[in-house]
Amino acid sequence: MKQFPIQQARNLVNEFFDFVAKAVSPFHVTSLCKERLAKSGFTELNETENWKLEKGGKYFFTRNLTTLVAFTVGQKFDPNNTGFKIIGAHTDSPCLRLAPVSKLDSNGFLQTCVSTYGGGLWHTWFDRELTLGGRIVFKKDNVYQSQLFHYQKPLLKIPNLAIHLTTDRNSFAPNNESNLRPVFAQEAYQTLTGIEKPSSEGQTSFENKHYKYLLNLITEQTGIPTADILDIDLYFSDCQPPSYFGLNQEFISAARIDNLFSSFFSLLAITNPESFTEDQAFINMVCLYDHEEVGSQSAQGADSSLLSNNMKRIYDILSNSNQASTDSFYKAIQKSFLISSDMAHSIHPNYSDKHQQNHRVKMNEGIVIKVNHNQRYATDGVSSAILRVIAQQADVPIQDFIVRNDSPCGSTIGPLQASNTGIKTIDIGAAQWGMHSIRETAGVVDGYYLEKLFVEFFKQYEKIDHKLLGI
Numbered sequence: 001m002k003q004f005p006i007q008q009a010r011n012l013v014n015e016f017f018d019f020v021a022k023a024v025s026p027f028h029v030t031s032l033c034k035e036r037l038a039k040s041g042f043t044e045l046n047e048t049e050n051w052k053l054e055k056g057g058k059y060f061f062t063r064n065l066t067t068l069v070a071f072t073v074g075q076k077f078d079p080n081n082t083g084f085k086i087i088g089a090h091t092d093s094p095c096l097r098l099a100p101v102s103k104l105d106s107n108g109f110l111q112t113c114v115s116t117y118g119g120g121l122w123h124t125w126f127d128r129e130l131t132l133g134g135r136i137v138f139k140k141d142n143v144y145q146s147q148l149f150h151y152q153k154p155l156l157k158i159p160n161l162a163i164h165l166t167t168d169r170n171s172f173a174p175n176n177e178s179n180l181r182p183v184f185a186q187e188a189y190q191t192l193t194g195i196e197k198p199s200s201e202g203q204t205s206f207e208n209k210h211y212k213y214l215l216n217l218i219t220e221q222t223g224i225p226t227a228d229i230l231d232i233d234l235y236f237s238d239c240q241p242p243s244y245f246g247l248n249q250e251f252i253s254a255a256r257i258d259n260l261f262s263s264f265f266s267l268l269a270i271t272n273p274e275s276f277t278e279d280q281a282f283i284n285m286v287c288l289y290d291h292e293e294v295g296s297q298s299a300q301g302a303d304s305s306l307l308s309n310n311m312k313r314i315y316d317i318l319s320n321s322n323q324a325s326t327d328s329f330y331k332a333i334q335k336s337f338l339i340s341s342d343m344a345h346s347i348h349p350n351y352s353d354k355h356q357q358n359h360r361v362k363m364n365e366g367i368v369i370k371v372n373h374n375q376r377y378a379t380d381g382v383s384s385a386i387l388r389v390i391a392q393q394a395d396v397p398i399q400d401f402i403v404r405n406d407s408p409c410g411s412t413i414g415p416l417q418a419s420n421t422g423i424k425t426i427d428i429g430a431a432q433w434g435m436h437s438i439r440e441t442a443g444v445v446d447g448y449y450l451e452k453l454f455v456e457f458f459k460q461y462e463k464i465d466h467k468l469l470g471i
Contacts, residue, residue: 009448012268013252016447017242019264020254024133024150025235026066026091026290029260031148033068033267033288034060040271042070047310053317058276061310065135065146066091066290067300069310070270074280079319080328083335084311085461086285086423087269087454088302088413089262089342090292093255094118094436096125096180098132098234101209110185110211112156114236116176118293123172124438125236129154130182132214134234138224147222149232154239155217156182182236185213206230238438250364250444257432257440262341263288265447269454282335282462283314292342292413302413308421337386337461338425340378340414341450343442344368344401346431356404363431363443366397367453370412370427378414383426386464394456396449399431 023029034044037060045051045061053059055077060070068091074082099113116122133150158180163169174180190197207215207226215226242254269275270286289302296303315329347360361368369384370377391398403409418425430446 004445005448006445009445012265012447012451013244013444015268016261016264017252017254020256020260021241022150023256023260024131024237025135025233027135027148027233028133028150029091029263029288030062030065030068033070033263034062036267036271037070042271051313051317053314055318063300063306064290067306068288069285069306070267071283071285071314072270072276073314073318074282074284075278076281077283077318078281079315080331081281082315083282083332083337083462084285084423085282085458086287086307086336086338086417087266087457088287088289088338088340088417089266090259090289090302090413091263092118092290092293093258093260094120094293096120096130096182096236098134098210098232098236102214103209103211104181106181108187109183110187110213111181112184112211112214114180114182116180117235119436121434121437122176122180123174124434125180126158126160126174128157128438129239130156130158130236131239132156132234133237134232136218136222136224136229137231137233138228139230140224140228144230147224149218149222149234151217151221152239156184156236158182184211240439244444252442252444253439254442255439257442258343258435259292259341261343261430261432261442261447262450265450266341266454268451269458272451272455275455275458277459280462284458289413296413296416303416303420305420307417311421333422335462336421336423337383337457338414338417338421338423339387339454339457340412340417340425340427341454342370342412342414342427342429343432343435343440344370344429345435346433346443348433354404354407356402359400359402361399361401361431363433363441364445365431365443366399367391367446367449368399368401368429368431370401370429372402372409374409375415376409376411377427378412378418378425379427383424386424386461387426387428389464390456390460391453393460394452396453396456 042058042060045059056075058072062068095117096114097117099115102112104111104113131151135146136149137146219226238255245251266286291298291301346363347355371379412427414425414427433441
């Protein structure tokens with residue numbers, strides 16, 4: 001039996017750990033992606049400016065600084081014989097967000113008002129040391145700007161209620177409005193230690209919405225005067241760093257595995273030199289979207305015109321418009337293929353009855369093809385067959401997943417992208433436990449499998465007989 005390159009897999013996971021620990025908001029995700037792309041020779045584009053694209057070029061752009069698209073143009077690009085090889089994932093995860101007016105006093109404690117974002121397992125946010133990160137919008141010298149912020153020390157906590165004070169000791173169902181309020185500080189301690197309460201005199205309307213203590217932390221770290229701050233987009237995150245666990249350290253535990261696991265390994269694939277060969281005529285593309293966890297209906301979400309508009313823009317520039325007909329563009333669309341990569345539910349040994357008995361996928365045993373005949377996933381027989389051919393060439397094992405007929409099924413960007421673009425699409429992912437928990441679990445070897453599959457997709461897809469797509 002061929003020995004698995006476990007050290008190579010661990011090296012990839014270590015890179016992922018460094019990424020996910022810093023990627024505390026979609027703003028940080030795209031910033032980290034931009035850094036890696038720039039180091040790999042990609043040129044940044046701006047949607048509000050004219051683009052100059054060339055064969056063999058490598059490019060990327062962002063929208064709202066929370067969605068990122070990276071693409072490479074084949075050296076042998078031909079407007080009459082091309083297509084798009086696309087991997088889609090998302091930059092957002094369920095979390096708590098700081099409310100627009102966050103001041104909240106209760107019984108001598110300073111708390112913060114929050115909004116829930118997405119469908120989180122909110123009970124897992126209790127008794128965790130939390131902090132804040134995101135984007136600060138400000139005005140300096142009459143120029144509107146934004147800057148990232150991440151306070152890296154424990155700052156807040158949502159304490160549990162003692163079991164002695166509960167009426168139902170067999171369940172825990174906190175009220176998201178009244179019980180999900182992080183504690184920020186205690187007034188008595190401030191009085192005891194002589195900490196001076198910041199003056200509210202001369203504060204702007206924005207400054208009156210948030211504790212001066214919090215705004216001072218932002219100013220201390222960023223250097224932005226509080227009077228210059230116009231607004232803030234802040235996300236709560238767990239302070240505990242990612243880690244390995246298990247007798248053989250075969251599991252990884254981290255925040256935001258859904259779906260930064262897919263985002264990170266798709267980024268590794270498109271920056272891998274093996275993905276960009278000299279004989280390519282197609283365009284390799286990675287799309288990392290914001291707002292998947294809340295329905296994708298935004299200007300930067302997967303249910304927008306972002307992908308359709310920019311595929312046409314890229315095609316027209318490269319083909320000089322007048323040299324290729326509209327017919328050729330739509331032919332290219334029908335030769336294209338999109339992999340929607342999100343996480344999948346590994347069999348849970350304590351709740352095995354929750355999984356369909358013939359489709360019990362496991363971590364560390366291969367990438368999962370996700371099927372739902374009610375179109376919650378975009379997979380069909382053709383897209384599945386194509387993916388299996390590529391996986392076989394890459395020596396990546398494949399598993400099959402469906403939900404039980406008496407269980408609801410989540411969805412992904414796959415059906416949205418397929419319906420908006422007309423591109424053949426498949427839904428896949430790596431298996432995990434605890435999806436939407438503040439701390440999720442995945443397998444050590446699955447990042448290796450995912451990147452290997454993505455690289456092979458970029459290398460080999462255009463060599464497949466595209467008449468198959470018309471079946």
